[in-house]
Amino acid sequence: MTKTISDPVQLIYAGGTFGSYGRPLASLSAEVFLPILQNLLAAQEDTAHLSKSSWLDNTLIKDSSQLTPNDFAHFYQLLLGAYAQGGRRFVLITGTDTLSYLGAFLAEAFAGSDICIVVTGSMRPLLDSEVLHSYCIDDHSDAWDNLNSSLKLAAAGEAGVKISFGGESWPAQTVQKIHSHDLMAFTGHFRAAYPANSYVKNLPDTRRQHWLDDQQKMLSSIQNRAESVRIHALYCLPNDAEVINNQLQALLSQPSSGIILMGFGAGNVPYSAALAETLESAHEKGHMVIGASQCPFGGVSDSYAAGSWQYDHHVIAGGRLTIPAIYARLLWLLLRYDSPARRRQRWLNNVTQMGTTIKKR
Structure with a gap:
């Protein structure tokens, strides 16, 4: 009743x-x-x-x-x-x-x-x-x-x-x-x-x-999935791109997971060819990498070349979502869906509802 x-x-x-x-x-x-x-x-x-x-x-x-x-x-x-x-x-x-x-x-x-x-x-x-x-x-x-x-x-x-x-x-x-x-x-x-x-x-x-x-x-x-699911955060600092690349590389051998890439400002991330290649590998291995901003408000955009390059290598824009909200969505997708493709599809299906201005790539 x-x-x-x-x-x-x-x-x-x-x-x-x-x-x-x-x-x-x-x-x-x-x-x-x-x-x-x-x-x-x-x-x-x-x-x-x-x-x-x-x-x-x-x-x-x-x-x-x-x-x-x-x-x-x-x-x-x-x-x-x-x-x-x-x-x-x-x-x-x-x-x-x-x-x-x-x-x-x-x-x-x-x-x-x-x-x-x-x-x-x-x-x-x-x-x-x-x-x-x-x-x-x-x-x-x-x-x-x-x-x-x-x-x-x-x-x-x-x-x-x-x-x-x-x-x-x-x-x-x-x-x-x-x-x-x-x-x-x-x-x-x-x-x-x-x-x-x-x-x-x-x-x-x-x-x-x-x-x-x-x-x-x-x-x-x-x-069952909650027993082993993992979500990681990679925090960009004023370092050579090799530092963030090495951190991401260390995650590639682990089971598919969620990774929050916390960039500067509107989501800017130091570029290197090696990092771009590692992002490609992360996607191939089933990891979901979400681009986020270290700023508490405003979220990410593709206005700057310093940030837009990552979206050509399977990074998904976090839009205006907060870090807790990005974590929450990643966790739910990892628990609810059994394949990286379905998780990615579910996120991107809601891309216009997230308030993001970044086009799907």
Whole structure:
């Protein structure tokens, strides 16, 4: 039976700063933290939007800096199972180190559905570690406000994956962390294309079931590939092109993977004939190389000869996608599709939706 908007928002606690406590700070286990949080929620005066919430059991509680592709697949499986049971609205509490990566990955994975997922966390723990005789909210923390905002956003039920932080929210694929300790640690924008525009507000039951059947059919393969999938980042510095070429060469003997080539400015990369040849070899061996910019905003273009040459050697332009969004799309393609050709085709089929100005080559 299809769930309605009256059904509870399901919360997932995955650890991180939000649930940390003590001296030194460490994430509390779900068995300890969730009853505390439930009591705090019940004690609030304005609970109209909080009363219809429940917890989704999650066995993976860890610092987000330790998350792996296998862990990303875990959250995908967890949410997919709940979605198959009729759940539509979720709030995922995680750490901030990889929050933007996980949010963007879930956006890719659930594209085409009507699920509503809000990802949040905090820069300061919810609980005041200066008060050790009882658990109480730290008045200087951003955790409670972030949770409140996320629950309200999820209660509205708009389809898609969003990140809610610091009083703002954005499509998950556009978000990146821009400050290592300030409470306004994230930013994003609303000029999102695929996968944000693929979510369906009113998805007929038949189409939803077809989508679920397709995802569940691939679940075992996705879990198996998550054990060994690898994504690499090559960061251009003011070196001779031989340096980046040697780094890329070292990856060619490994199984086909995703490689993010982080160029200067609009994606400029030092040229050499050897590097061009290595890029050709990478393509032949099934690696997907994505051209990205080290700049936090703007993305890549082919305006400069210093950057456009790489696209003649099978590098795919990352467009305006952030590094977390590029990682997320690569990871999903590597998990979901079994051949380099299909992965490349799926990326390029969405090239106009990515906001890229670079023509397909």
